Amino acid sequence: MDSVNKEIYQNMYKGSVSLSQDDIDIIAGKMEDAQFHLFEGTTATVCCITLPSGLVVIGTSICADKTIFNEELGRVIAFANAKSKIFDLERKLQEGVFVYAGSLH
Numbered sequence: 001m002d003s004v005n006k007e008i009y010q011n012m013y014k015g016s017v018s019l020s021q022d023d024i025d026i027i028a029g030k031m032e033d034a035q036f037h038l039f040e041g042t043t044a045t046v047c048c049i050t051l052p053s054g055l056v057v058i059g060t061s062i063c064a065d066k067t068i069f070n071e072e073l074g075r076v077i078a079f080a081n082a083k084s085k086i087f088d089l090e091r092k093l094q095e096g097v098f099v100y101a102g103s104l105h
Contacts, residue, residue, distance in 0.1 A: 025083075031049045031050065031051055031052075031086075032050045032051060032052050033049070033050040034047055034048070034049045034050075034079060034082070035047070035048045035050075036048075036075050036078065036079075038071060038074065042062075043062050043063035043064075043066055043069040043074065044060065044061075044062045045060065045061045045062070045071070045074035045075055045077070045078040046058060046059070046060050046078060047059040047060070047061075047075065047078035047079045047081070047082040048082070049079075049082045049083065049086070051086070055089065057082045057083075057085040057086055057089055058082055058085070059077075059078045059079060059080065059081030059082025059083065059084070059085065060078055060081055061073075061074045061075075061077035061078040061081060062074075
């Protein structure tokens with residue numbers, strides 16, 4: 001584990017420092033794949049980010065007004081929503097909330 005990730009883990013474990021956007025970006029930078037799905041006839045967009053361990057996080061976006069819907073913006077928002085969930089998953093793994101044989105990295 002590199003020194004940046006070690007510091008992030010230590011801070012998360014202690015709960016003394018909240019994860020910054022830069023920290024989330026470091027973790028997200030390790031993702032293997034991001035896939036998107038726009039449900040036909042809707043403005044609902046889903047993003048599935050696959051991490052190197054095979055774990056996935058899901059993000060969503062929806063536009064309340066179909067007349068102003070922008071598919072690319074929907075993807076950006078769904079991706080950001082999924083990326084924000086990487087920290088929650090990592091925190092749960094570190095706290096032992098659930099058991100997983102691998103790691104995010």
